[in-house]
Every structure is written in C-alpha cells, then in structure tokens.
Amino acid sequence: MKTMVMGSINIDYVYRVARFTRPGVTVPASALEKGWGGKGLNQSVAIRSGGADVLLAGCVGREDSAELLAFLREKGVDAHLVSRTDKPTGHTIIQVNEAGENSMLIFGGANRAVDGELIGRALDELAPGDLLVMQNEISNMPLLLTRARAKGVRMILNVSPVEGAPDSLPLETADLFFLNEHEAKAVARTDADVEGALLRRYPAAAFVITYGAKGAAVVAAGVRRLWADAHRVRAVDTTGAGDTFLGYYVSRMAKGASNEECLRYATQAAALCVQRPGAAPSIPLLEEVERALAR
Numbered sequence: 194m195k196t197m198v199m200g201s202i203n204i205d206y207v208y209r210v211a212r213f214t215r216p217g218v219t220v221p222a223s224a225l226e227k228g229w230g231g232k233g234l235n236q237s238v239a240i241r242s243g244g245a246d247v248l249l250a251g252c253v254g255r256e257d258s259a260e261l262l263a264f265l266r267e268k269g270v271d272a273h274l275v276s277r278t279d280k281p282t283g284h285t286i287i288q289v290n291e292a293g294e295n296s297m298l299i300f301g302g303a304n305r306a307v308d309g310e311l312i313g314r315a316l317d318e319l320a321p322g323d324l325l326v327m328q329n330e331i332s333n334m335p336l337l338l339t340r341a342r343a344k345g346v347r348m349i350l351n352v353s354p355v356e357g358a359p360d361s362l363p364l365e366t367a368d369l370f371f372l373n374e375h376e377a378k379a380v381a382r383t384d385a386d387v388e389g390a391l392l393r394r395y396p397a398a399a400f401v402i403t404y405g406a407k408g409a410a411v412v413a414a415g416v417r418r419l420w421a422d423a424h425r426v427r428a429v430d431t432t433g434a435g436d437t438f439l440g441y442y443v444s445r446m447a448k449g450a451s452n453e454e455c456l457r458y459a460t461q462a463a464a465l466c467v468q469r470p471g472a473a474p475s476i477p478l479l480e481e482v483e484r485a486l487a488r
C-alpha cells in the first residue's frame with residue numbers, strides 16, 4: 194500500500210514577537226528563522242519520520258527546487274512528483290508570540306500551479322486502497338478530490354485552511370477528516386454538538402479532531418469514541434503541530450496500527466513538536482517519540 198501527500202510546499206519565515214501586530218501597529222521581532230514548511234511538505238516529513246514510506250506531490254519555484262529536493266532526500270521523502278514551475282515558491286510569514294501561538298500570512302505562489310496534468314500523473318501512481326493525504330493550500334482542490342474519489346483511494350483530508358472550503362469543496366468525498374476545533378465547527382456548520390453534526394452530515398466518514406492543549410478525539414458512526422489527553426508541556430512554537438499529529442497518525446495507519454495506537458503516537462509526536470521552533474524542523478524522529486512513550 195502506498196502513501197502519498199498531495200499538497201503545499203512553502204518557505205516559512207518565523208518571526209518571534211512579544212505580541213502579534215495589529216492594524217496600525219508596528220511590532221519589533223526579536224528573532225527570525227527561515228525553514229521549509231507548508232502543510233503538504235510538513236505532513237510528508239512527519240509520515241516518513243513516523244516510519245512509513247511516502248511520496249510528496251506538489252509544486253516549487255524553479256529557483257528553490259535543488260535545495261528542496263536535497264532537503265526531501267535527506268528526510269527520506271520520495272519527491273519525484275514535485276514539479277518545478279516558473280511561479281515563485283509559496284511562502285508563509287509566521288509570527289510566534291510568547292505563548293508559542295502563531296499567526297500566519299500565506300502567499301500561495303507555486304502551490305497555485307498544481308493543475309490537472311500533475312493531479313493525473315500523481316493519481317496514476319496510486320491504486321484503490323492506497324492512502325492519499327490532502328489539505329487545502331493548493332489549486333484545483335475540487336478536481337483533485339473528485340478524481341481521487343473516482344480512483345478509489347482512501348482519502349484523508351485536512352481541511353486547512355478551512356475558510357470557504359465547506360462551500361467550495363466536495364467534502365463528501367473524504368473518508369477520514371483531520372480537523373482542529375475551529376475547522377470542525379466550520380465543516381459541521383454549527384457550534385453545537387459539533388461531533389454529532391459532523392457524523393450526521395458525513396455518515397460514511399471518520400473524524401480525528403484535535404482540541405489544542407486539551408487533547409484529541411476519533412469519532413465515526415457506530416464506533417466507540419476515542420479520546421487522548423494532550424501531554425502537558427511548555428509550548429515554544431505550535432507551528433506544524435497539527436501536521437506532525439496527522440503525519441504520525443497516518444504513518445501508524447499505514448503500518449496497520451489500531452486507532453488507539455495511531456492516537457497515542459500522534460499525541461506524543463505533537464507534544465515534542467511544540468517544544469521546538471519551526472514547522473518541518475520541529476518534527477520529531479520515531480525514536481524520540483518511542484523513547485518519550487516508554488517513559
């Protein structure tokens with residue numbers, strides 16, 4: 194069984210600030226770090242770090258492709274479906290405050306060059322039952338979701354960013370959703386009994402919902418709800434924590450693990466991630482996660 198991520202590739206500029214900037218207010222940044230990010234890239238690195246083989250499909254600006262391919266090679270991610278484009282590489286300006294929270298501004302760039310040709314080429318490499326992980330940061334998402342559904346792959350959808358997605362994407366195509374609390378409300382289209390509303394709206398799907406520092410749940414129709422408390426740690430930067438969580442969960446799934454085990458690894462990996470700065474650079478290795486789980 195193959196695992197593929199089709200998604201965004203960004204360069205992240207992470208600025209440390211005391212407080213996020215507001216309209217009309219200039220704030221100084223005490224530090225700047227630059228590193229690879231993008232939900233697609235982060236999730237592929239996390240899946241590989243968790244021990245499963247993974248392919249990443251997406252687009253990068255020509256000028257950054259050699260550096261990106263070297264990075265992905267070092268991480269063990271199969272990048273032969275990363276396409277070089279004349280558009281500049283996507284980038285994200287991230288403010289991280291003293292509580293480790295972030296605020297992001299994303300420029301799509303090359304991520305908006307994902308087209309039907311790349312989607313077709315990527316899907317040609319998958320067979321029914323293979324895992325396909327997607328987010329909402331690339332162009333042609335409706336086409337990708339529709340064609341992937343027709344192919345019969347297992348569709349894992351992280352509806353992030355969620356703004357506009359419930360109205361513009363065929364969400365009923367997804368088999369497994371990864372949502373944070375805010376995204377869950379948007380997809381359920383309600384603030385009340387959100388998990389129940391999700392199951393009523395998409396009865397054939399399963400949901401992994403992260404509730405920040407509280408923990409995470411796995412819910413599906415007719416199945417006992419699973420819950421894992423988040424670990425109590427001091428967060429320095431929560432950027433990429435959701436991607437790390439998803440990557441470790443899917444990595445365990447690809448190995449045939451139970452939902453309980455997937456949740457345990459994902460929760461532990463995310464707890465290690467938030468104690469480090471950056472997105473992709475903060476994703477822990479499997480031995481670090483297993484060492485922490487054994488404590």
Ligand code: RIB
Binds near residue numbers: 201235297434435472
């Ligand atoms: O989830 C974190 C990621 O979101 C960052 O790496 C940023 O590039 C955006 O895609």
